[in-house]
Amino acid sequence: MYNNNISENFGSMVFNEAVMRERLPKDIYKSLKKSITEGTPLELDVANVVASVMKDWAIEKGATHFTHWFQPMTGITAEKHDSFLAPDGTGRAITEFSGKSLVKGEPDASSFPSGGLRSTFEARGYTAWDPTSYAFIKDNTLYIPTAFCSYSGEALDKKTPLLRSMHALNEQALRILRLFGLNDVKRVVAMAGPEQEYFLIDMNMYLKRPDLMHCGRTLFGARPPKGQELEDHYFRPIKQRVLKFMRELDEELWKLGVYAKTEHNEVAPSQHEIATIYAEANVATDQNQLTMELMKTIGAKHGLACLLHEKPFAGINGSGKHVNWSLATDTGINLLDPGDTPFENALFLLFLVAVIKAVDDYQDLLRVSVASAGNDHRLGANEAPPAIVSIFLGDELTGILNAIENDALYECKGKALMEIGAPVLPRFPKDSTDRNRTSPFAFTGNKFELRMLGSAFSIAGPLIVLNTIVAESLRQFADELENSSDFKANLNKLIKRVIREHKRIIFNGNGYDGSWVKEAEARGLSNLKTTPDALPAFVSPKSIELFTRHRVFTEHEIRSRYEILLENYSKTINIEALTMIDMVNKMVIPAVFDYQNELAELAIRKKSISPELSTLPEEKLLERLSKLSEYLTEKLERLTEQTIAVKEIKDNLEMAKAYREKVCAAMSELRMIVDELELIVSSKHWRIPSYSEILNSVYE
Numbered sequence: 001m002y003n004n005n006i007s008e009n010f011g012s013m014v015f016n017e018a019v020m021r022e023r024l025p026k027d028i029y030k031s032l033k034k035s036i037t038e039g040t041p042l043e044l045d046v047a048n049v050v051a052s053v054m055k056d057w058a059i060e061k062g063a064t065h066f067t068h069w070f071q072p073m074t075g076i077t078a079e080k081h082d083s084f085l086a087p088d089g090t091g092r093a094i095t096e097f098s099g100k101s102l103v104k105g106e107p108d109a110s111s112f113p114s115g116g117l118r119s120t121f122e123a124r125g126y127t128a129w130d131p132t133s134y135a136f137i138k139d140n141t142l143y144i145p146t147a148f149c150s151y152s153g154e155a156l157d158k159k160t161p162l163l164r165s166m167h168a169l170n171e172q173a174l175r176i177l178r179l180f181g182l183n184d185v186k187r188v189v190a191m192a193g194p195e196q197e198y199f200l201i202d203m204n205m206y207l208k209r210p211d212l213m214h215c216g217r218t219l220f221g222a223r224p225p226k227g228q229e230l231e232d233h234y235f236r237p238i239k240q241r242v243l244k245f246m247r248e249l250d251e252e253l254w255k256l257g258v259y260a261k262t263e264h265n266e267v268a269p270s271q272h273e274i275a276t277i278y279a280e281a282n283v284a285t286d287q288n289q290l291t292m293e294l295m296k297t298i299g300a301k302h303g304l305a306c307l308l309h310e311k312p313f314a315g316i317n318g319s320g321k322h323v324n325w326s327l328a329t330d331t332g333i334n335l336l337d338p339g340d341t342p343f344e345n346a347l348f349l350l351f352l353v354a355v356i357k358a359v360d361d362y363q364d365l366l367r368v369s370v371a372s373a374g375n376d377h378r379l380g381a382n383e384a385p386p387a388i389v390s391i392f393l394g395d396e397l398t399g400i401l402n403a404i405e406n407d408a409l410y411e412c413k414g415k416a417l418m419e420i421g422a423p424v425l426p427r428f429p430k431d432s433t434d435r436n437r438t439s440p441f442a443f444t445g446n447k448f449e450l451r452m453l454g455s456a457f458s459i460a461g462p463l464i465v466l467n468t469i470v471a472e473s474l475r476q477f478a479d480e481l482e483n484s485s486d487f488k489a490n491l492n493k494l495i496k497r498v499i500r501e502h503k504r505i506i507f508n509g510n511g512y513d514g515s516w517v518k519e520a521e522a523r524g525l526s527n528l529k530t531t532p533d534a535l536p537a538f539v540s541p542k543s544i545e546l547f548t549r550h551r552v553f554t555e556h557e558i559r560s561r562y563e564i565l566l567e568n569y570s571k572t573i574n575i576e577a578l579t580m581i582d583m584v585n586k587m588v589i590p591a592v593f594d595y596q597n598e599l600a601e602l603a604i605r606k607k608s609i610s611p612e613l614s615t616l617p618e619e620k621l622l623e624r625l626s627k628l629s630e631y632l633t634e635k636l637e638r639l640t641e642q643t644i645a646v647k648e649i650k651d652n653l654e655m656a657k658a659y660r661e662k663v664c665a666a667m668s669e670l671r672m673i674v675d676e677l678e679l680i681v682s683s684k685h686w687r688i689p690s691y692s693e694i695l696n697s698v699y700e
Contacts, residue, residue: 106126
């Protein structure tokens, strides 16, 4: 019965293909499908019928409002709700939803980040329905996925450039497929599947930590006696409270057509993961944003706070988001599937080297796409891939490419059977490559896995870059091969040349090993360790030419996003610094003074009872606390001064660098003192929940 409900309820709150086919008139359905598959404009009379049917369906499902759901450059989603009600002229109301209301909205755009794309007094913005991503119902509201642009037509969101990048990739991939005689293919789609890591802690602990509430991460916290040293949290049985949360999350996601598939405990205490099945890149982006929103709201229903920051706790693993990416045709071909004999599969090899060339040529851009203040804590910290971009292919594919480069015969080893050593266990084919968790960008059988994202990221940014840089490689290949008099010979020469020129980006070793930093430098690979180091690559002439050539961004849109990213970095550090100052003044200093006062009074009372009683322990501890209190006030003053001084800098890049070099350094110094004080101040006086309390707060 339960299993039947799963399939019956899946997509029950989505205006999906089945609903459209069932409810829309045949001619309207065909027109809508043509708009979706071919990108043709949707006629208003068609939109009116779709809107009417969509409204009736939504009301049957309990919806009273609709909203255009969009993704501004805040990294989260936005929505403005309107009811279906309209006056009928007699004092009563009717339900109404027009085609115009479906395809176009007009939210106030003045307070969203624009990076100079518009003046603050210019408030008009437009949302435009994205029919390639299904509408759905949540909280009695019909959600309509939309793009968001300014009055002058510039993209103010993450969806518009993502759709543009998918279009660019499709155009160039089709040129390649035509050369191979695949004329039946009408569309090539970028596919994505995110794996989402997160922490769950008790809501009461969360509400007692201003740093978690304001910054998403702890700014203070001494290491607990037991963290993840025993690696006993990974894949262990899931606690009942967390399991109930996961089950409700699954059920709600399934209703919304999200293929939530895998969930488990991660490495760090209180850390977990959820993975969803592949979807088209723009749909996967929408679904991941929806997943993150539901994780927070459903968590709160269970008395849990869901933390999506990349590094909520020092000293234990942070949370990332791995995005699996591949290319599929509308005829069902996975263009990154090697098949049984990859060394004989010219089409696969051409797309493979296109990706290799793209990542090598635009490694800095790929690093920019995962840059943030939060992710700077993870990358290169031996828990996530390094900030150096490289590709893992595994021994077999690397061997094939080496053989091609050197005109050597590749000796296929075939599928080896895995020998486990226990006769009772089944024998099964061994994969051609192991997994490399230290690689930023790894080939995993028939797809690539980008492992550099932080858990709070929208996957749109990295997908935009990945789609566009691969489109550029394919464009160059098509330009060369379309004019070829001997396609096969020139194809072989091209593949061989690309391998030789771009093999430096391939690294199958341990990315955590310090020797890789030196080797990468010798190879000429970049190592952009922090966000201020990385971001200038976004506005380089090379990047601007790339994005404008493929019409993914205008130059104005690129420069605006650059300013937004810089501002976001500086604002994030500023909020953290102000929160730290506030917590020290209101929570740490009073606790330290209270404990010193208690110790001093104890020493006085002991002496009043008998001068012979020793007060040496109290005096030694008081002396240590007094010295630390002095350091505390010094470091607090330094952080306050640096935070004030940095705000005077006018240039956004210089400001971001100053926050990194001066404010972050002052924050680290202050944290060291506070964390040491936490270890010696009585828990009766310490006002901030400890790591031990937080990480073990979900115990049943």
